[in-house]
Amino acid sequence: METVWPDEPFTRAEQVVLGFTAADLRRALEQGDLRSPARGVYVAAHLPDTIDLRARAVAKVVSEHHVITDRTAAWLHGVDTHVHGEHDGVPVIESCALRWHEPTTLPGVDGRTRDLAPRDVMTVHGVRVTTPLRTALDLGCCLRRREAFGAMVMLARLHGLTAGDLVRESGRYRRRRGVVQLRSLTGLVDPRLESEREAWVLLAIADAGLPLPEPQVWVDVDGVPTYRLDFAYRRRRVAVEYDGGEGHSSPAQREHDERRRAWLREHGWTVIVVRAGDFTGEALDRWLAELREVLRATYSNRRW
Numbered sequence: 001m002e003t004v005w006p007d008e009p010f011t012r013a014e015q016v017v018l019g020f021t022a023a024d025l026r027r028a029l030e031q032g033d034l035r036s037p038a039r040g041v042y043v044a045a046h047l048p049d050t051i052d053l054r055a056r057a058v059a060k061v062v063s064e065h066h067v068i069t070d071r072t073a074a075w076l077h078g079v080d081t082h083v084h085g086e087h088d089g090v091p092v093i094e095s096c097a098l099r100w101h102e103p104t105t106l107p108g109v110d111g112r113t114r115d116l117a118p119r120d121v122m123t124v125h126g127v128r129v130t131t132p133l134r135t136a137l138d139l140g141c142c143l144r145r146r147e148a149f150g151a152m153v154m155l156a157r158l159h160g161l162t163a164g165d166l167v168r169e170s171g172r173y174r175r176r177r178g179v180v181q182l183r184s185l186t187g188l189v190d191p192r193l194e195s196e197r198e199a200w201v202l203l204a205i206a207d208a209g210l211p212l213p214e215p216q217v218w219v220d221v222d223g224v225p226t227y228r229l230d231f232a233y234r235r236r237r238v239a240v241e242y243d244g245g246e247g248h249s250s251p252a253q254r255e256h257d258e259r260r261r262a263w264l265r266e267h268g269w270t271v272i273v274v275r276a277g278d279f280t281g282e283a284l285d286r287w288l289a290e291l292r293e294v295l296r297a298t299y300s301n302r303r304w
Contacts, residue, residue, distance in 0.1 A: 003020070003028065005028070005044035006018060009042065010043075010060070011040055011042070011060050012042075029042075037049070037053070038093055039091075039109075041058075041061060043057060051076060054075060055076055055126060056125060058072065058127055059125075059126055061106055061108065061109055062093060062106075063104065064128070066104055067114075067121055068094065068128065069094050069114065070130075070135070070139060070142060071094055071139070071143075073135040076124050076127065076129050077158065081143065081150075081151045092110045096114040096116070097112075099116075116130065116134070121134075132155045132158070132159035132161060133161055134169075135155060136151065136155040136189075137169055140166075140182035141173065141181065146203060147196075148185060149188065150196030152166065152185060153190065153198075153199040156189050156191040157192075163187050166189055170183055188212075190215055192215045194216070194230075198215070198231075200279055201240060201274050202215070202231070205288070205291070208288045208292070210295065214234065217229045217232035217234060217239075238270045238291070239270070239272065240272045241271060243273050243276075244275070244276055261273075272294070
């Protein structure tokens with residue numbers, strides 16, 4: 001007889017009440033009938049991975065006196081900042097204690113202390129969590145530079161934040177560890193960027209000391225907006241495109257990209273393509289040098 005799993009998250013402690021054995025649980029995980037969205041919590045594999053389900057799963061392992069923070073908070077706000085290898089297991093839940101309470105010591109929960117103002121905390125489907133703004137600022141301090149900027153940009157995009165919002169609130173972070181990095185990133189955040197890797201492209205350009213391009217620029221064909229560029233210097237007819245694996249892997253999409261870029265080049269544009277592996281070492285230096293050279297060649301105020 002096929003096991004019918006509940007439509008709600010449940011813990012290992014609750015499995016006995018539900019009538020399941022440890023062997024049932026282990027077998028279901030091995031066969032892919034269950035998954036574990038948070039350590040010690042299980043859900044039926046057929047349930048969609050919604051923010052509501054994530055929050056209900058997290059609520060099973062934290063108390064009402066704790067607030068979900070950092071990468072777990074971003075996850076509940078729709079931005080996954082965990083690195084690829086962490087998805088082989090179940091990332092720990094990151095939380096902090098409210099004032100006058102002790103950090104949690106539950107297994108699978110990283111409990112800390114943090115001074116949060118009431119405006120820093122909201123409730124997402126019954127779970128206390130730092131707001132998107134507070135989460136973006138915290139991650140700007142505690143993640144590595146590229147990952148921090150990508151997270152800040154995606155939180156801004158999804159939740160209507162602006163660079164101005166981040167700059168204003170960053171004043172509260174005086175003397176906090178990571179604040180120098182945070183302040184270097186806040187003014188660059190642009191919610192028009194559509195992916196974390198586009199954010200990496202913009203950050204690389206900024207760190208190289210080059211002029212910042214405009215994101216999401218439409219090019220007209222016969223007066224009709226036809227081709228949208230990830231980044232462009234309109235007056236200089238220079239485009240920078242991020243060509244990631246997602247959305248660019250099918251033959252049809254690759255053919256479309258080549259056709260579009262051929263048209264742009266035929267009409268006087270220089271197109272620089274950045275790929276997934278082009279953010280470190282010689283690959284990074286190569287496309288930045290190409291961009292620097294083409295920007296230098298397309299503009300001069302010299303008389304001779």
